[in-house]
Structures are given as C-alpha cells and as structure tokens.
Amino acid sequence: MKDILYKAFFDATQNAFKLMLNILEVSDHPAGDFKCDDEVDIAIGVTGDLQGKVIYRYPVSTSLNIVNIMSGMQFDAVDAFVTSAVSEIANIISGNVLTALSENDMNCDILPPEQCKLDDDKKYDINTSCHIRTAIGEICLEIRLNRA
Amino acid sequence: MLWKESYEIGVPLIDAQHKELFRRVELFLQVLRSEVCWDEKVQKVNETLEFMKGYVVEHFRDEEEYQQSIGYPGYEAHKQLHTGMVEYVLEFSKKYEQSNNDEQLIQQFGGKLLAWLINHVAAEDQRIADYAKKKG
Numbered sequence: 001m002k003d004i005l006y007k008a009f010f011d012a013t014q015n016a017f018k019l020m021l022n023i024l025e026v027s028d029h030p031a032g033d034f035k036c037d038d039e040v041d042i043a044i045g046v047t048g049d050l051q052g053k054v055i056y057r058y059p060v061s062t063s064l065n066i067v068n069i070m071s072g073m074q075f076d077a078v079d080a081f082v083t084s085a086v087s088e089i090a091n092i093i094s095g096n097v098l099t100a101l102s103e104n105d106m107n108c109d110i111l112p113p114e115q116c117k118l119d120d121d122k123k124y125d126i127n128t129s130c131h132i133r134t135a136i137g138e139i140c141l142e143i144r145l146n147r148a
Numbered sequence: 149m150l151w152k153e154s155y156e157i158g159v160p161l162i163d164a165q166h167k168e169l170f171r172r173v174e175l176f177l178q179v180l181r182s183e184v185c186w187d188e189k190v191q192k193v194n195e196t197l198e199f200m201k202g203y204v205v206e207h208f209r210d211e212e213e214y215q216q217s218i219g220y221p222g223y224e225a226h227k228q229l230h231t232g233m234v235e236y237v238l239e240f241s242k243k244y245e246q247s248n249n250d251e252q253l254i255q256q257f258g259g260k261l262l263a264w265l266i267n268h269v270a271a272e273d274q275r276i277a278d279y280a281k282k283k284g
C-alpha cells in the first residue's frame with residue numbers, strides 16, 4: 001500500500017508539473033536528501049477508506065518559481081497569493097491521486113488545504129516521504145495515512 | 149501572455165472563451181499585483197470580479213452543452229468541477245463583500261483562481277478534446 005501511494009503521489013505531481021508548468025524534468029530522490037529551512041507547508045486532510053493527511057513542503061524558492069511561471073509575473077516574497085496558489089496545486093494533485101485510487105475501489109475525500117506545522121505526534125500505518133526534484137526546485141510530500 | 153496555443157481544444161467557441169478568460173485573469177492579476185495602494189485598485193478589481201462571475205457561468209454552460217452534444221462520458225464529473233468552482237466564487241464574493249473589500253482575501257482568491265484555471269483548461273478541458281479526437 002505504501003508503495004502504491006508513493007507512486008500515485010509522485011505520478012500526480014509529475015503530471016501537474018508537466019501540464020500546468022511545462023516542466024518535464026521531474027525525478028524522485030531519497031527523503032533524507034531534502035533539506036530546507038524556509039518552506040511553505042500545506043496540509044491536505046484525507047477522510048474515507050484512508051484517513052490522515054498529506055503535507056506538501058514547498059521551499060520558498062520553489063513556491064516563487066511556480067507562481068512566476070503560472071502568472072508570467074515576478075513574485076519576490078511569499079504572500080497570501082503565493083500561499084493560495086501552491087495550496088491549490090496541492091489540492092489538485094491530491095484530488096487526482098484520489099481519482100486514481102477510486103478506480104481501485106479505494107474511496108476517499110479530501111479536505112480544503114490548510115497551512116500547517118510539520119511535526120505531529122500521531123502514529124500512522126503509512127508514513128512515507130516523497131522527495132521530488134524538478135527543474136524549478138524541490139518539493140517534498142509527507143504522506144501520513146491510516147486505513148479506516 | 150498567459151494563454152498558450154497548446155490549451156486549444158479545437159472548438160472555436162470554447163477556445164475563444166478560454167482565451168478571453170485568460171485575458172481577463174491576466175488583467176485582473178496585473179491590477180491586483182500593481183504597486184499602487186489598495187484604495188486605488190479596489191474599483192478595478194471589483195469590476196473584473198463581477199465580470200468573471202458572469203462570464204465563467206456562461207462559459208461553463210456552453211462547454212457543458214458541447215460535451216453533451218458529443219456524448220462526452222466524463223460530462224457528470226466535469227460538471228461537478230464547474231459547479232464546485234462557481235460555488236467557491238460565489239462564497240468568496242460574499243465573504244469579500246462582508247469584509248468590506250479585504251485585500252488579503254482577494255490576493256488569496258487570485259492565487260487559487262490562477263492555479264485552478266490553468267489546471268482546468270490544460271488538464272480537464274483537454275480530456276474533452278482527446279475524446280472528440282478519438283471519436284473522430
């Protein structure tokens with residue numbers, strides 16, 4: 001299950017970068033290599049057959065690059081606009097993963113994106129990180145889910 | 149320009165509407181992100197918001213009609229995406245009015261609108277074109 005979810009989130013992220021940003025160079029790497037001090041963390045809650053959340057960790061530079069590409073404008077700092085744009089991308093990727101899972105009889109819903117803290121003292125059956133490098137920066141997805 | 153030729157789906161009415169949507173969103177972002185003070189931009193921002201509310205509904209209706217005319221199998225699911233966005237826009241407008249035109253709120257709206265529109269046109273609407281092509 002862990003591997004299926006990891007792959008589903010990686011594929012959906014790769015696809016979003018391709019279609020929305022025209023970024024084709026996207027690859028996954030060991031989670032331990034992801035180092036970032038200044039990041040925007042967005043949680044997408046999951047309910048249904050799987051319960052928990054997925055946290056999208058966007059380094060500030062990646063967030064700004066994403067929004068610069070989408071808007072064709074220059075953003076120099078993370079503000080409400082940037083946070084909301086990368087939150088929507090987290091929402092889109094998660095929604096696409098759930099659609100793919102529903103084809104395998106796994107039915108889940110997602111909650112609206114929320115800015116969040118990384119630490120969390122709960123235990124999860126599935127707890128894995130998907131560290132993704134792209135031509136415009138890295139992101140890391142923390143997948144923390146329990147089976148209902 | 150935000151619009152890209154690769155977004156075309158090959159249906160003139162729909163493509164023209166998408167182009168207009170992107171043009172309006174671009175104008176909206178230019179005003180929203182300009183350096184002038186909020187009091188100066190608020191009127192223009194509000195005008196665009198009002199326009200978008202009407203235009204988006206009109207476009208969604210035309211696009212749904214087209215989907216039905218070709219028997220697009222993803223019609224119901226796609227319609228739900230449209231309905232979800234219209235609901236979000238209306239809910240946001242209400243909150244924005246009640247807040248007395250709060251700038252933070254509309255910056256948030258702008259970010260979501262941009263990402264939503266690009267994904268919707270580049271990914272979801274493209275599936276309609278893929279189906280029409282396959283069907284021949």
Ligand SMILES: [Fe+2]
Binds near residue numbers: 207273
């Ligand atoms: Fe459309």
Ligand SMILES: [Fe+2]
Binds near residue numbers: 226268273
């Ligand atoms: Fe559509």
